[in-house]
Amino acid sequence: MLQAAATLTLMAVLSLACSACGSLYSEGAQTGAGIAGAAIAAKVTNNAAVATGIGLGAVAAAKAGVQYSERVVHRNTQDSIAKAAGSLDVGGVAPWSITHSFPIEDDEHGRVTVSRTISSGALDCKEIVFSVDRDATKEAAAASAFYVAAVCRDGSAWKWASAEPATDRWGALQ
Known part of the structure; x- marks a missing residue:
């Protein structure tokens, strides 16, 4: 039983190497944790x-770990x-x-423009419009999707300032 739990946990970890395998990562981590938890419980108690x-x-714990790693990817x-x-x-x-x-999500790229200055001085904030560009593939033509957000200066760095998740526009990124 413990060997099966270790195998499933290894499979969950290996799924991280697969770009765009977020759901496999999430489900694999939770399934592996459930099996590992059952194996540990069987060794610890009969209750x-x-x-x-x-x-x-x-x-x-596995679900919380998955959600944390997804938040880190989105924040990055x-x-x-x-920054751009x-x-x-x-x-x-x-x-x-x-x-x-x-790599629990695809690498992304696009363009960003500042549509207006929201405030300046002690609180520097800008409204931005950004694209998420999809390159052409054999199956689909190149395409762009556009979104609006706000960024504000935090010391010397610029940070995302839009509420998250405000609406279901770009997954949990907005």
Whole structure:
């Protein structure tokens, strides 16, 4: 039983190497945690209630870990867009891109422009319009999707300032 749990956990970890395998990562981590929790519970207790608690705790911990890693990926993407927009004047256009070191989502790229200055001085904020560009493939032509967000200066860095998730526009990135 413990060997099966280790195998499933290894499969969940290996799924990280697959770009765009977010759902496989999430489900694999939770399934592996459930099996590992059951294996540990079987070694620790014969009490069904305690075993259930251990299993549910392991699944909850795995789910929290998956959600945390997804938030980190989204924050890194948002920071990349904000950094590209920070030095722009109204109407300026710059490219942005992100290469994820933790490949649970595709690497992304696009363009960003500042549509207006929201405030300046003690609180520097800009409204931006950015694209997420899809390159042409054998199956589909190149395409762009456009989104609106706000960025503000935080010390010397520019940070994402839009509420998250405000609406279901670009997954959890906005």
